[in-house]
Amino acid sequence: MIKAIDVLRVMAEHKESEFEFRIYSPNTEQGYSDTELSKLPAYVEAHSTFAKLRGNEKMAIQVTEFFESDFQTIASLTMDGQLICERKAYGQPMEAIKHALFEQGTYSEMVEKQFMGLRTGRTLLVPEMNESMAGGLMKEFMAWRKEGNQ
Numbered sequence: 479m480i481k482a483i484d485v486l487r488v489m490a491e492h493k494e495s496e497f498e499f500r501i502y503s504p505n506t507e508q509g510y511s512d513t514e515l516s517k518l519p520a521y522v523e524a525h526s527t528f529a530k531l532r533g534n535e536k537m538a539i540q541v542t543e544f545f546e547s548d549f550q551t552i553a554s555l556t557m558d559g560q561l562i563c564e565r566k567a568y569g570q571p572m573e574a575i576k577h578a579l580f581e582q583g584t585y586s587e588m589v590e591k592q593f594m595g596l597r598t599g600r601t602l603l604v605p606e607m608n609e610s611m612a613g614g615l616m617k618e619f620m621a622w623r624k625e626g627n628q
Contacts, residue, residue: 480572482549512567583618
């Protein structure tokens with residue numbers, strides 16, 4: 479099951495990609511249908527954080543705000559034209575199609591928890607590091623460096 483934070487993480491990690499998502503229609507939200515989609519898909523351009531509607535580009539909202547309030551209305555999400563996750567019907571959980579995109583390494587999970595703790599003002603307890611966790615951290619760090627990050 480995919481949550482809004484998982485999709486936002488994928489979008490942040492692939493900010494050079496364009497994302498498009500299909501939204502359920504008001505008829506579906508009101509219970510008249512299980513799968514009817516809105517006529518206009520929403521999208522997020524590469525290197526942008528604003529969601530817009532195709533055909534009505536003046537209507538824009540921060541993607542984080544939209545996902546916090548309306549994630550359950552999203553039927554499917556594509557990245558550069560490829561389907562990455564979908565919901566079979568309104569009210570059903572979002573399921574990954576491209577599972578590798580949604581896998582999170584130990585290091586990025588720890589960093590995400592720290593950022594969430596800073597945002598909410600909560601104290602985070604970091605578990606004692608064992609050999610497996612240390613190996614996972616280093617493996618992910620080396621992959622990150624190999625991609626040309628500094």
